[in-house]
Amino acid sequence: MDTEQYAAPPEHRTGHRTGQREPAHGRAAPDPSSVIPWGVRVGAEAAWRLVVLAAALWLLVRVVATVQLVAFAFVVALFATALLRPAVCRLERAGLHRGPGTALVIVAGFAMVTLIGWFVVWQVVANSDDVAARLQEGIHQLRSWALHSPLHVTDEQVEQAAQSLSDAVGANAAKLATTGLQGATFVAEFLTGALLTAFSTLFLVHDGPRVWRWVLGLVPAAGRPAVAAAAPHAWRTLTAYVRGTVAVAFIDGLFIGLGLYFLDVPLAVPLAALVFLCAFVPLAGAVASGALAVLVALVTCGPVTALAVLLIVLAVQQIEGHVLQPFILGRAVRVHPLAVILSVAAGGLAAGIPGAVIAVPLVAVGNTMVVQLRRAGDTAQKEIPKEQV
Incomplete structure (x- = not known):
């Protein structure tokens, strides 16, 4: 049998030896990556990096939550x-x-x-006795107003609401006891956290530069100069934020407390202290403390005083938002309102009230750090051609 008629063509024999199959018409096969559109390749490169960053952030959040x-x-x-x-x-x-x-x-x-x-x-x-007496009188006034209001509430409906509230408290007695145990646990955790905060503050105030040098040593050598240059700006941002927030919170608590005092609202000093503490939670804290002050005024002093307290709270909050924060905090720690809302919501979901408190300053410090690192990178890129020349 003539075997030459079964022999492969030369191009196929060559492809068999090299392990590559050449297509017809003698043209080489294109690189698979070259036929993928440029936008798809860029999106894929960015996507897997975002996945890695998201995984690292998720792991960090889990560790912090622990x-x-x-x-x-x-x-x-x-x-x-x-x-x-x-x-x-x-x-x-x-x-x-x-x-x-x-x-x-x-x-x-x-x-x-x-x-x-x-x-x-x-x-x-x-003021506990005075508050109890005013509370009973306020509840009686609210009941009388409900009975004679255009809502047409009857005495039987009021009695049924009171009985339902009493039954709910009795039915949830076990839950209330559990809440008491949780309250005791909260007190123990609060004392532990206070001690940790006190000792950490003592060592950071005394040995802050030494601690920072140790942290800086953990940064890779290539990025250490940029981080060392950006860190002072971030620290100044944090200092400005803390000072400004304390000043704004003190002014809010002072003026709202004076308004409550002159309107003869009980617990004016504790409510002023609560306004001061809630001012550290942006947006939500002012609303919660103001609503509580108005509610106390409504129950203990009546609707006219509550309306006056509401006007005072709104006036102080407007002065805070348009005068105090821009003047005291300045541009160094200015964060867009959308970033404030999202950071407070994310911090609250991740760690409750503590997370909502620390979310905005962390965002402000992180924003300053990123901006400074970007500037350092741009400066380094501009200096590279000069060194090569």
Whole structure:
């Protein structure tokens, strides 16, 4: 049999030897990546990087949620350090050693917080009888108003609502006991967090530069100069945010407390302290504290006083939003309202009220850090051609 007629053509034999099959007409097969559109390739490259970043962020959130108490205590210690560290630096420049200066500032801050807490508790205890009497009178007035209002509420409906409330409290007695146990657990966690915050603040105020040098040593050597250059800007942002927020919260609590005092609303001092604390939660804190003040005024003093309190709260919040925050906080820590809303919501979902408190300052600091790192990268890219020339 003639085997030549079964022999493969030369091009097929060549392809068999090299392991590549050439297409017809003698043209080489294109690279598979070259036939994929450029936009698809860019999207794929960005997609897998975003997946890696999302996985890393998810892992970080899980780790922080596991040690939520420690993480929150450390962040609060950072805020306290940003507030107290300038005072220690002033004492150092005045000739006082860092150790005694740190002890003096920490003791003074602790004494001030303790004094304010004692004064608030004393006001609550001193006004408890008056509040109980006014509460009963206010409930009676609200009941009378409901009976004679255009809503046409009958006495039987009011009695049924009161009985339903009493039955609900009785049926949920076990839940209330569980809530009490949870309250005791909360107190223990609060004391633990307070101790962690106090010790962390002490060491950060005294050894802050040394701690930062250790953290900077964990950064890769290639990015260390850029991080070292951006960190002071981020720290100034945090310091400005803490100082500005404390000042704005103090002004809010002072003016709303004075309004409550002159309107003879009970618990004016505790409500002013609550306004001060809630001011650290952007947007939601002001609404919650203002609503509570109006509710207390409504139940204890009547609708006219409640309307006056509402006007005072709205006026103070308008002054805060349009005058105090732009003037005190300035452009250094200005965050877009959309970023504020999203960060507060995300922080609240991730870690509750503590997460909502620390969300906005973390976003502000992170934004400053990213901007400075971007500027450092742009400067480095501009300097590369000069060095090559």
